[in-house]
Amino acid sequence: MADETTTEEPREDGRYELDQERVHEIVDAAHAGEAELVAELLEPLHPADIADLLEQVEYQDRVAILKVYEPEIDGEILSEIDDSIREEVIGLLSPGVLTDAMRALESDDVVDILEDLEEPQQQAILKTLEDSDRLAVQQALNWPEYSAGRLMQREVVAGPEHWTVGEAIDYLRSRDDLPADFYHMTLVDPRHRPVANVTLGKILGHPRDVKLQDIAEETFRTIEATEDEGDVAYAFNQYHLISAPVVDPDGRLVGVITIDDAMIVLDQEHEEDILRLAGVSDESSLADKVIATTKRRFPWLAVNLVTAILASLVIAMFEDTIAQFVALAVLMPIVASMGGNAGTQSLTVAVRAIATKDLTGSNVLRVIRREVLVGLVNGVLFAIMMGAVGVIWFGTPMLGVVIALAMVINLVVAGLAGTVIPIILDKLKIDPALASGAFVTTVTDVVGFFAFLGLAAAMLL
Amino acid sequence: MADETTTEEPREDGRYELDQERVHEIVDAAHAGEAELVAELLEPLHPADIADLLEQVEYQDRVAILKVYEPEIDGEILSEIDDSIREEVIGLLSPGVLTDAMRALESDDVVDILEDLEEPQQQAILKTLEDSDRLAVQQALNWPEYSAGRLMQREVVAGPEHWTVGEAIDYLRSRDDLPADFYHMTLVDPRHRPVANVTLGKILGHPRDVKLQDIAEETFRTIEATEDEGDVAYAFNQYHLISAPVVDPDGRLVGVITIDDAMIVLDQEHEEDILRLAGVSDESSLADKVIATTKRRFPWLAVNLVTAILASLVIAMFEDTIAQFVALAVLMPIVASMGGNAGTQSLTVAVRAIATKDLTGSNVLRVIRREVLVGLVNGVLFAIMMGAVGVIWFGTPMLGVVIALAMVINLVVAGLAGTVIPIILDKLKIDPALASGAFVTTVTDVVGFFAFLGLAAAMLL
Missing domain, CATH: 1.10.357.20 (SLC41 divalent cation transporters, integral membrane domain)
Known part of the structure; x- marks a missing residue:
């Protein structure tokens, strides 16, 4: 059957690559101080692409872009930007912009940014956070580097194990601080230990009186907060997990890791392996001097x-x-x-x-x-x-x-x-x-x- | 801050590795013909781990295990097993077991298995499928190899763009063939072209009268069915997608790709790059002769x-x-x-x-x-x-x-x-x-x- 179809790999060049003409326009507009034009040209780009663009241009072009585009720099761009120039970019931002950017991020993204910064910049950013966020970030930093505890989101969606579909829906509608992305409701016992995961699809697909336990996922895995992030990525890939509850040493629910974070770790670990095999330090980046x-x-x-x-x-x-x-x-x-x-x-x-x-x-x-x-x-x-x-x-x-x-x-x-x-x-x-x-x-x-x-x-x- | 905590990588050896003692017990029990003991020892293992075990043992041990465990072999194990021994394993299964296994799989998994088999085995498997499934599989095989069309699930969850939260919930409750895993409802225009994605979390978190369009995701991307799967994986990783609608050349919704499939592709592409850089053909496997x-x-x-x-x-x-x-x-x-x-x-x-x-x-x-x-x-x-x-x-x-x-x-x-x-x-x-x-x-x-x-x-x- 494979022989009946074309075996050529479909390859369309340039898909997902930055349009070089647009990059030139942006750089020119930035040097000319045309803030509105720069904002207009960058507007259709995803924050991840804006971050890539900032990494790829020359230092003086980056400074020029940031000078006119600075008010628009948000937390997502900062969190996408490569470690190698993040410190430089953060140094160029005014305190007000930095504060707004950091406050808009979830705790795991703030932790990810903080980890790689020098002490003075870390302190400066911690000061911009609200008290509760600062506490969450500091708690996350108490877990070892490269551990599940650092990787996890602390905002969890959980309910008691005896709930029904209707109770879950009412609870979710009543919460006004739901995480931006979540894929399961985790059922916990009275001691807050996770016992099962119910996918949102199952909750939506069943009548209100169905018990959550009856539609929970067959296989259920928890991740220990001290676990190495590489092992976490392996588990997500091996067992096709979408999100998994994270537990502290007493087995209590303390956070959740989602597959997109695991995918980033998997990608980084591969990158490290390739570079290490070739004798290149894995912290290197194209933007290095x-x-x-x-x-x-x-x-x-x-x-x-x-x-x-x-x-x-x-x-x-x-x-x-x-x-x-x-x-x-x-x-x-x-x-x-x-x-x-x-x-x-x-x-x-x-x-x-x-x-x-x-x-x-x-x-x-x-x-x-x-x-x-x-x-x-x-x-x-x-x-x-x-x-x-x-x-x-x-x-x-x-x-x-x-x-x-x-x-x-x-x-x-x-x-x-x-x-x-x-x-x-x-x-x-x-x-x-x-x-x-x-x-x-x-x-x-x-x-x-x-x-x-x-x-x-x-x-x- | 990073300095205040331990910088040692948490490393617990053997996590997620197969327990070698259990492997020995299983092999011994299989050679002794103790079907019940083998089934009991394999029962707690995830299908992905059972597949790994079958890959790692010697050929004669694999034959012995399959002989007693055959009735329990399901589609998920077959879909997890490495290409290099899948043909051998399928050859050892009786037609009844193979039929049950294949019928339990979603169309994209059947396609994934079929692609790498020789013509006679492909035909044998196609014959086991129900008419509608066979059609779906054959349609998928019409897309080029390594394209989004091959990778996607054909079962989609979509609704008209004017729907409210309540209409979506009623629709989902009424469908008895919801995919096992889905994370968005895709909104389509009257010509069945996707216009927006609404996460299930947002549907669950809002009252029944809210319009889906008002809670749709800000950024929205579709994947073309002819797109190279490597580019698809790049897009998921770069833009943190969880699932994305796939469209045919006329822009109509024909399927959906979820992040777990993209993660597998990303993993494979990395593996290929590493092996190619070392001058090893990327199709190689530890189980090769x-x-x-x-x-x-x-x-x-x-x-x-x-x-x-x-x-x-x-x-x-x-x-x-x-x-x-x-x-x-x-x-x-x-x-x-x-x-x-x-x-x-x-x-x-x-x-x-x-x-x-x-x-x-x-x-x-x-x-x-x-x-x-x-x-x-x-x-x-x-x-x-x-x-x-x-x-x-x-x-x-x-x-x-x-x-x-x-x-x-x-x-x-x-x-x-x-x-x-x-x-x-x-x-x-x-x-x-x-x-x-x-x-x-x-x-x-x-x-x-x-x-x-x-x-x-x-x-x-």
Whole structure:
């Protein structure tokens, strides 16, 4: 059936991308001080797009836009804006605008903004809040960083477990402070511990006299406030949750997490994994300046320098061999490079499987065995090719044998190291995404050069 | 404020991981043919976890479990199970169980299962469906693969734009086929074109005589059925959508996409990006066999072999130089390796920024300039270090100068190539995640070896 339809991915370029012409117009209007035109051009944009625009333009353009558009900056724009320039933007706002913007936000969004700011700005913002909001924000900040307690909304919609549909509707109509977005009514016992969730769709679809308990969701999960936000995102994705009640250590309802927040965390965690695998600090952003970026890239390159020198020490052991047979210098990077790439393939698969909790005691030995066998099969295939290249290029059959053997050895080692190293790092509670690359490359470089040059010394001279 | 609280990430190991002891018990009970015990042990698990368990155990264990647990296998388990073993599992089910399982699913889930199956299994499943469901599934399959039309649920909750809260509630109570999960009522004009969304929370929170239009959401977006699912996921994430109406080319309401489906797509797209960046085919899975895995890893390694041979050809140009000065062979991999790593850092940042639509005409020149400058600054820092190492290790000051210069050149080139190559590939409509790595590494290898050995030939001999 799939074959009957087109298999081409529908791709319309530019969908959801900012219109560059509009961006130019806005920047020009801002520099010309035409506040009304800027407001008019920005008006149709979603706050998330306005935030993106502010991130993408040059610093002086951003200042010009904020100067004329400042009164319109609201809490939503501030909450969408990237951490890297949020402090700068907040610094450019007048106290009145900042106060209005922050007061319009729900407590979880205020917490999200506060977390990444420096102490003086935090205090300035806390002062703008009303007493009850300030208390809520400060309570949220008492939960550990990156915990469900920080992520949750404190405004909950809950009712006693014995309520009927009619009682729920009357209660909801009577409340004038309902959260902007909620998808369940949580049923709680007399000690305020959540016992079930009823979707709003079910409440709307049943007569007034139906008991809420009878139309509650079959599966019900609570999230602990101390739980890591990454685990929360995993649970939402794995169990298709839309919103989940959050409980304190006594099991009492203290907040609710909705899927849109979980989706943002999932997105961030992925981003971190991708960047960490490439040796880029996960806090980086396109808007970072040269010095900040250099600082973030330097450590990984420094680690790589050490591993590269290690590999060079191995080569240095065979200086005499190379001096007698310079073809070795020409061919040796091939063995190391193939090992490095095969190792990266294995480690990426392993790191992802660990992150998605798919690599467990049930299949760890099987996965290791598979990776080693894949290394062996690919090793043999490439050994044949490279052996032929070695013979044809340099006319020395034994050189072909040496490079072929080294290739097999290094690809098997790559499969083994690429799987075992992330698993060990995870057991040691070191993030495998961050650290595996350096270890695996060191192993494949050292083994690659040693196997190739060692075999050459033994078999060629 | 952040400093007042603990900055340690809360981490409780094993949360949401399958309990390995339970897995062992289940496997043992299955082999002993104890159907009741297996059912009892699996009963508390969510279908998504049962699917994970089936993926993680060995083939013969899976067969044993299915043999005794088969009658309990429902549509949700089938829809959660990984593509790589779904065909196998479906093949093991009796026609009656399969029919019941498929009939219990919504049309979008049936489509999701059907898409990845071979023709005979597709036909077998289509036959099990009731006429109306079969039609719905076949209509969905008429939309392009990976389009919003395939992703959407066809069951919609909509009403005329002039309705009041009371009319909506009466309508919802009268319908006995409400979708399991819905979060909005979509208001449509007389030609069935969506004009607004009202959240269920708003309907529940207002008196019966309030007009739905007056409590509709401020921002309203429709998705086109032909839109790429990746763009749909981006829109949900960027604009915090919970559900969005899908329209056909005439603008008429044909379905609805909910955030949980968008979250799954977002998750898959990220996974694809990570694996593609590492040169692993994105269709791979931990449950794949050795031969399938080898086939998927081979192409990238083959590309890498070609680029490695290219780099070797550059080295071969300088065989005489190396023969006279073997230290060059010892040090040359360092320059290439540093360039490769710096290039990977730049390209990963660029590929991500393209994927998240953060790299645009507004900032492309600025980002390129930044990456080149970062390469220059890091290049100078590592040049000083390596220059010193070269002098101390080999006692030849000029060798230090050569390696230092080559390092600066290669890191600048890495920053430039790592940014420009993904941008060009994207303009050419080639997935930058898939192809950038090979190109960038080729550039940094070739430039690295050429700069180092060329400078050495010119300055040392």
